[in-house]
Amino acid sequence: MSARKRLRSLWAIMYYLGFTPMIRNPLFIAFVFSTPFTLLFILFVASNGSALPYGLAGALTMVTTELGLFVGTDLASYKIQNRFQDIVVASPVSPLVYMFGVALSELIFGAPALIVLFGLMAGQGASVVSLAASLGVVLLLWVTTTSLGFFFSAYAPNTQNAFIINGFITTLLSVLPPVYYSVNVLPKFLVPFAEIIPTTEASALFQGTIGLGYSISPVSGFVVLLASTMLMLILVSFRMRWREN
Amino acid sequence: MKALRAVQLTKVYRKSKQPALDSLDLEIDSGQIFTMLGRNGAGKTTFLRIASTQLMPTSGSVEVLGLDAVREAKQLREKIAITPQEAETIYPLTPRDHVLLNLRMRGLPKEEAKRRAQEALDDLELTEVADVNSDWLSGGLKQRVIVAMALRTDAELIFLDEPSIGLDPVNRRRVWDQLTRLKKDGKTIILTTHYMDEAEALSDNLVIVSRGKVVAAGTPQSVRASVTQRTTRVDVYDKFNQSELGKYGHAVSIAGRFRVLTDENGAKDLGDEAVARGARVALSPVTLDDVFVDIVGEAEKEEEDER
DSSP: OOHHHHHHHHHHHHIIIIIHHHHHOTHHHHHHHHHHHHHHHHHHHHTTTTTHHHHHHHHHHHHHHHHHHHHHHHHHIIIIISOHHHHHHTSSOOHHHHHHHHHHHHHHHHHHHHHHHHHHHHHTTOOHHHHHHHHHHHHHHHHHHHHHHHHHHHHOSSHHHHHHHHHHHHHHHHTSSTTSSOGGGSOGGGHHHHHTSHHHHHHHHHHHHTTSOOSSOHHHHHHHHHHHHHHHHHHHHHHOOSSBO | OEEEEEEEEEEOOTTOSSOSEEEEEEEEETTSEEEEEEOTTSSHHHHHHHHTTSBOOSEEEEEETTEETTTTHHHHHTTEEEEOTTOOOOTTOOHHHHHHHHHHHTTOOHHHHHHHHHHHHHHTTOGGGTTSOGGGSOHHHHHHHHHHHHHTSSOSEEEEESTTTTOOHHHHHHHHHHHHHHHHTTOEEEEEESOHHHHHHHOSEEEEEETTEEEEEEOHHHHHHTSTTOOEEEEEOSSOOHHHHTTTSEEEEETTEEEEEEOHHHHHHHHHHHHHHTOOEEEEEOOHHHHHHHHHHHHHHHHHHHO
16 A cells, blocks of 8 residues: 555544544533543632642543543444454555554544643643643653553453443543642652553643642653553554454 | 465364364355355354455465465455455444445545445445434445445455345345446455355355365355255155154254155155145255255264264
8 A cells, every 4th residue: 555545544544433423423522521621620619729730730631541542442342343443454454554543533532622621721821832742741641541542452352341441441540640639649658659650640741831840850750651652552562463363 | 367265274263172164175266256155153254254364364375366365465455355244334424434434444535435435325225325324224224334335445356244134135136236246347256145045146156164164165056956866845744753754855844844855756755655644745946045954964964973
């Protein structure tokens, strides 16, 4: 397949699995907004507005995590329920184009939520440089969680399981660890465990960009995020099965 | 030219002791409609999945359009298309979206894809519902959408795994018409089906597969003729038991009656006996359906005897 055809292929997957469902059923967008913004709202109300920056950092982390993990649910559905992946495998479409297309189509669903959150961060006084750095963090976390989504989709025996696993991992990664709060409030013995979770690092970096100060050094935050991204990509490349055994 | 050549193709799934495909040898000429018949679990889908590069064989080889399905899968995928078994439409896409998605994904330019999508929708009379959310369509319409996705691709060879399942007789014939058209266009069609009339109406050649092995092969006519000693079917409605009927031919119990596949003499003897007993019987020529039951039944019996 030529590069031009690959681009057409990628666009087709994004358009028909991302744009079209988003326009036809805006509930998909509302779904992405629901949990992260509910937690943001609770924090805002309970703290009389003072915890809004933590809420923003947490919501941005959770939206990104969700978007990555949703890819796993979608892939499981296309593979097990729709058998669409069978059609793709037996076609000129490369695994990379398919995976990237599905991942980007998921990102399309999340774009409105991300735009709102970046707008709110700008409203909180984040500079253009900070916002650009945050975008980089979003991308790294998205690659990590998308890889995680790919990984679990390969194990999911059915779509129901994929959905349950997705919900469970989302909670485990973006509600429990210091995502909506500072890592400093954790008991000391828990801090090293929290710091190896990529969502902790991502949220700490977001918190830093909106003026809450860096509870984790930005350099180590980026390093941990980058390392977890690489690790997940390696794991996925070993585990993903295009042709079944 | 051979469209497909399988040599000693074997597949044993990890959690199974029985091979799904057992040293299967098969050759299929290009430009024809080839059908695989077999009971559920006979190995038809496994074969199709291996040949269409979706599944790895345990051993043996399969060459499709001159390309090794394992080592040259990438090149082969440019030339094939499939309709999987029990596929579902994607919410909230319309039939037109489904066909366009497949054509655009395969690299066709927008206008060309649009034109072909309309043709595919017309082919299967889906035009009226072309822009309706597929979730609102009946099961038969959804199945036609899945088939339509493969109809207007550039593929030289199309694999269809039970394409007419869930379709009413009128729509099955619509699918048949399209498969015949594809053959006229020079494409090779390999399909699996449970419908004997479909195999008989469409196939240039067919195989009957049982427990991963080919147990009969040839044209529909030659396969039917292969059971030369059993040309007549006698349906016996009462006053006989199965063991009594065994001496006239191969007797099976079907829906409260017995069906005996026998030769002309056997049919005559059985008819005479039935008249003497005042039993109700009906005579007719054997169909491919009968041949299938006969061949698969014999093959499975022989295998059990060997154990």
